Amino acid sequence: MQWSKLIALALIAPSVNALLRFSCSQLVVERLDPLVAPGVSPSSHLHQIIGGNSFNASMDPANDIPGESTCTTCTFTEDFSNYWTAVLFFRARNGTFHRVPQRANQGFEQANGGMTVYYTPSYTGGSVTAFSPGFRMLVGNPMFRSEAEASQFRQLTFTCLDTLGTRTGETMDMPTRPCQEGIMANIRFPTCWDGVNLDSADHQSHVAYPQSGTFESGGPCPSTHPVPIPQLFYEVIWDTRQFNDQNEWPEDGSQPFVWSYGDPTGYGTHGDYVFGWQGDALQKAMDSNCNIYCPELGSQDINQANQCTMQPTVQEDISGWLDELPGGMPVTS
Template sequence: MLRFACSQLVVERTDPLVNPGMKYTPHLHQIVGGNSFNVTMDPANDPAKLSTCTSCSFVQDKSNYWTAVMFFHHKNGSYIRVPQTGNGGPQGKLINKGGLDVYYIPSGKVTAFKKGFRMLAGTASNTDDNKVAKGNICHRCWDSPNENTFVGAQPCSGTDTVAIPADPKCKMIRQTIIFPTCWDGQNLDSPNHQSHVAYGQGSGATGGGSCPSTHPVKLPQVMYELMWNVTNFSDKSMWPTDGSRPFVYSMNLGGSAAHGDYVFGWEGDSLQKAMDNGCNLNNACPKAGLTTQSDAQYSACTKKQQAPENVDGWLQALPMGDMAIKA
């Protein structure tokens, strides 16, 4: 499988998948990947050709990946973004400047995504944990202060929860978003950005099980992994006393609303070759023409906000409509 780091390209209120053409969308996102990311992301345009750099470690991957942002809610009513850290684990440490880690996990012969392909996992408005498959979207309380000390078993198993953990013993919260692995073979997108794909049998980071007849084409399993460092917020005296959550995503909702967006942008057939040739982890792979860049190089690929507002530091309220105002 491929497993590699992507640093933050930009943090802003845009979402060209759900709200194309709109600036100051309903909630804040963190975006990684190719620097041709823009408000509209016209499917006719190829990010692989338009991007001059990528914030991901594979040079050939100009795709864009984005998620909501996690905030800490102080009992005085103010909010601050939870910092992020690189991810350790059995496969080794990845270095991120914000952002997330991306996995492409094949299960047998898979068909790589086509130019113009995009999809969405999760529902940003969902408030019911029971409507989320824990095997696909989950959170883990990481009670080690070091992300290199692996906690638990495979993603979305064991004591992992749909809800964002609210426990002072958590030093970090690992978020996992697993995308569908079955495609209808025809549509590169759909009106809800979900119905052209489907989850196969089974769940978790297994590469996906057998596909339904409606979606017979097996895709690589895309998985996002994010490490939110909540160490500085473990003092419960800072937490809200009115029963509201200490940790929320930028929609002011909990883990049930966690979601991830994906726009394909690998150069040529490099991803197909990577899957066919067993390219592994974040290593250069000559058989597929994959080359890597240093963390200093990919972290230097950034973009100015297209919806400018200062989202750093303590904020009076979540940026959801009105411009962000400092606390």
């Protein structure tokens, strides 16, 4: 693990007192969604998943996720959580689709796609309560297609990467110009918990955003959700470089990328999380003031994390040019 390089990269990460920032390589890409459609195989649209290899269609909250996993795609070896998002596709002028590959983030160039995951304990120095076994949550709504709808999720954005270090110019909708180094999807989860429920019927109501402002501005938690929890944040880089020829983009000048749930706008972006850390490892990390490197946690080399993979249980061809999105998802705007 190139910790010296990662520590230097902390300069481009959020300005905070402490944080975990680590790589999770790709585990599997398939149509499963154990939060929204537990037990259903296949689910409606395609996801890309990282984390522990006990991921499955059901993910019963009573199960011992760390105990059922034999490996994890994440840097920290106590983390068998699962993290997933939808998948990005390029839509050609002839109406066919091609899956956009993922690209490793700065400092994690050896990773097999996947995501960069952040856990931030506090921007103001206060303590947070780490997630517990059985905890899970979802942020975003794949049905949204307008900025007005998406604005209820304050920090789901996209960054058009002019360089791999670009961290400015976030937008709530998809970039409308070619992005030289790819498109980064930024998924930031709520940071306040009701202190009681590990989940809710919509997988969202048990958590909330701060009462005012955002987590990094020090906004207090609302009285209904008084318990501060870590800021969970995904960065996913979609390697759109091979699709940057605007002669292949729609003739009307619109952008050509479509999410696997049929969204060409980006307003329906969303992310899912199922907690799976061993014991109290995450709480120790949150209490220890770790900054990128965390000696309180075990770690593995990225090459070792790359070896943790799963074969898809849903058998379908998602390679090459496709006549339709997997599952026959229609494109709706």
